[in-house]
Amino acid sequence: MNKEFIKVLQEGKVGIIQFNRPKALHALNRQMVDEIVGQLKSFDQDDRIRVILLMGDERAFAAGADIDEMMDDTPLTLEFLDPFAIWDEISNVKKPTIAAVNGFALGGGFELALHCDLIIGAENAQFGFPEVKLGVMPGAGGTQFLTKAMGRRKALEWIWLGEPMSAQEALHYGVINRIVAPELVEEEAMRLANQLAEQAPISLRLIKEAVYAAEDQPVREGKKLERKNFYLSFASHDQKEGMQAFKEKRLPSFKGV
Numbered sequence: 001m002n003k004e005f006i007k008v009l010q011e012g013k014v015g016i017i018q019f020n021r022p023k024a025l026h027a028l029n030r031q032m033v034d035e036i037v038g039q040l041k042s043f044d045q046d047d048r049i050r051v052i053l054l055m056g057d058e059r060a061f062a063a064g065a066d067i068d069e070m071m072d073d074t075p076l077t078l079e080f081l082d083p084f085a086i087w088d089e090i091s092n093v094k095k096p097t098i099a100a101v102n103g104f105a106l107g108g109g110f111e112l113a114l115h116c117d118l119i120i121g122a123e124n125a126q127f128g129f130p131e132v133k134l135g136v137m138p139g140a141g142g143t144q145f146l147t148k149a150m151g152r153r154k155a156l157e158w159i160w161l162g163e164p165m166s167a168q169e170a171l172h173y174g175v176i177n178r179i180v181a182p183e184l185v186e187e188e189a190m191r192l193a194n195q196l197a198e199q200a201p202i203s204l205r206l207i208k209e210a211v212y213a214a215e216d217q218p219v220r221e222g223k224k225l226e227r228k229n230f231y232l233s234f235a236s237h238d239q240k241e242g243m244q245a246f247k248e249k250r251l252p253s254f255k256g257v
């Protein structure tokens with residue numbers, strides 16, 4: 001299942017995408033992004049998988065887009081290639097996605113983490129958008145995701161200065177979910193993934209859609225979607241199972257149907 005720039009693993013109900021370009025700190029070239037997005041879509045379609053985990057190694061999650069590949073681009077090559085279009089497909093993944101970040105998550109690497117639903121960071125993780133120092137700017141959603149997470153003023157300060165943000169600062173501003181010791185990042189991410197994998201998959205999916213609507217839509221529309229999804233959850237076997245298990249004082253066993 002491995003590809004040139006990623007390793008693909010499965011542990012129980014968790015699908016794992018491990019970046020595999022260590023010599024370049026997992027800098028994201030276009031093929032690597034294709035492989036990552038292709039695998040995300042494939043896990044999303046795979047009934048055995050309930051949660052998807054993305055990770056790098058102990059040095060880096062990913063140190064950005066591949067500068068070597070990008071440096072000779074022109075507005076026209078970018079316009080025709082449209083390398084960011086594929087990133088939108090990450091936002092279409094229905095299952096929970098978790099980024100486990102050790103070391104650097106910079107530029108496109110930070111954007112990839114921000115495309116995930118949850119982010120676990122090592123105490124020594126560094127998040128940032130150094131694009132300004134290269135004379136460019138974030139292009140794969142960074143200005144949008146960071147601003148939604150921390151507000152306009154702080155987002156502008158970080159993206160203008162291009163300095164790395166510590167894990168503590170990222171946690172403080174609501175950019176990441178949890179911090180753990182570097183050697184525990186994978187373990188904590190797996191623990192969280194396994195916990196989510198035991199929840200009712202249809203509930204998780206309907207909740208994800210409704211929570212993202214809170215960012216993208218006016219409250220009135222978001223509430224309509226929430227209500228529809230609540231009603232929809234009653235079409236599932238898992239709703240019967242969850243409520244029956246409560247009555248019988250036992251743990252539910254959710255099937256995702």
Ligand code: CO8
Nearest residue numbers: 023024025027028063064065066067106107108130139140
């Ligand atoms: N692209 C290409 N190669 C890289 C990148 C990168 N982004 N980052 C690191 N590398 C390479 C280095 O060139 C080096 O290669 P070599 O050994 O052949 O010289 C190797 O990885 C190890 O890096 P360093 O020797 O520099 O390691 P240090 O520990 O000294 O420094 C840093 C680590 C601080 C992370 C440093 O490597 C660095 O500053 N990297 C660049 C970070 C950066 O500017 N990222 C933003 C890139 S622009 C971007 O992401 C635009 C986003 C657009 C959307 C994404 C579309 C895919």
